[in-house]
Amino acid sequence: MFPIRRNRRLRTNEAIRSIVRETYITPNDFLVPLFVVEGKGVKEEIASMPNYYRFSLDLLKEEVKLLWSLGLKSVLLFVKVDDSLKDNKGTEAWNPNGLMQRAIKTVKEVCPGMLVMTDVALDPYSSYGHDGIVEGGKIINDATVEALAEMSLSHAEAGADFVAPSDMMDGRIIAIREALDQSNLIDVGIMSYSAKYASAFYGPFRDALDSAPVDLIDVPKDKKTYQMDFANRDEAIKETEMDINEGADIVMVKPGLCYLDIVRDIKNNFNVPLAVYQVSGEYAMLKAAAEKGWLDHDAVMMEQVTSIKRAGADIIASYFAKDVVKLLNK
Secondary structure (H helix, E strand, O other): OOOOOOHHHHHOOOOHHHHOOOOOOOOEEEEEEEOOOOOOOOOOEOEEEEEEEEOOHHHHHHHHHHHHOOOOOOOEEEEEHHHHHHHHHHHHOOOOOOHHHHHHHHHHHHHOOOOEEEOOOOOOOOOOOOOOOOEEEEHHHHHHHHHHHHHHHHHHHHOOOOEEEEOOOOHHHHHHHHHHOOOOOOOOEEEEEEEOOOHHHHHHHHHHHHOOOOOOEEEOOOOOOEEOOOOHHHHHHHHHHHHHHHHOEEEEOOOOOOHHHHHHHOOOOOOEEEEEEHHHHHHHHHHHHHOOOOOHHHHHHHHHHHHHHHHHHOEEEEEEEHHHHHHHHH
């Protein structure tokens, strides 16, 4: 008790603060999201995500090399496909010569050691901008799950190390696991978006992929019938437990900062690797505030990613990954 114990002794200077620090950030903590487009020589800045880009395959090679040189060893691929290739069933998603399949091969060609994870959901391929097939004004579950399994199999055959279903359909993890195993792709892992909330923080991401739900009669205007209600906490435990039982190797909470209670709940309840997605809206808010001079960009960025890891994340999917690592390497 005071005055025998004075906790401030352990905060006196940076040397003592660093030696007793509980949470450290390293390049190994990060999964880097990458946006891929058709074309050549394309590096398009995303308007709502300053200093973040869509890459054509030729420039994707250079970006992957840069990430590897910085010590970043894992990427999560997303593709922006032309509207002419979109339909209600997302059939372009399992085209063996599709953009995602070529992107996987490109990354593995230029950097065989890079861990490649791929987004599995129909929204980039859907003419309606939904993660599933639309029928009668609803997102139908079981037919969507069949499509997701076909999509996952195509990614794995192209060389993906992990598939990452982000759709929140019921039963998709076991369907994907069975499809992979039946094709003798037993070493391909599944990172499940187990607790993905219907969040308002996804706007810039949907701009990046042109994947927002369309505003049409008889088409749901949002994704609340499959993504989780942000008011719910216990439900996240149930969703995560089901995904683990169905074969998920890694589970995820998305978004990040508003859901750190969920991160800690899952960490306390399950002994599997836990990923957290620090989403586009979180990135955009800090960039905008820093541009206005309202926040110290680097200080807030480090506080945010450290808080995510402190809450229990083993993996942080973040658009800040390069910024963080460059700062650590100074």
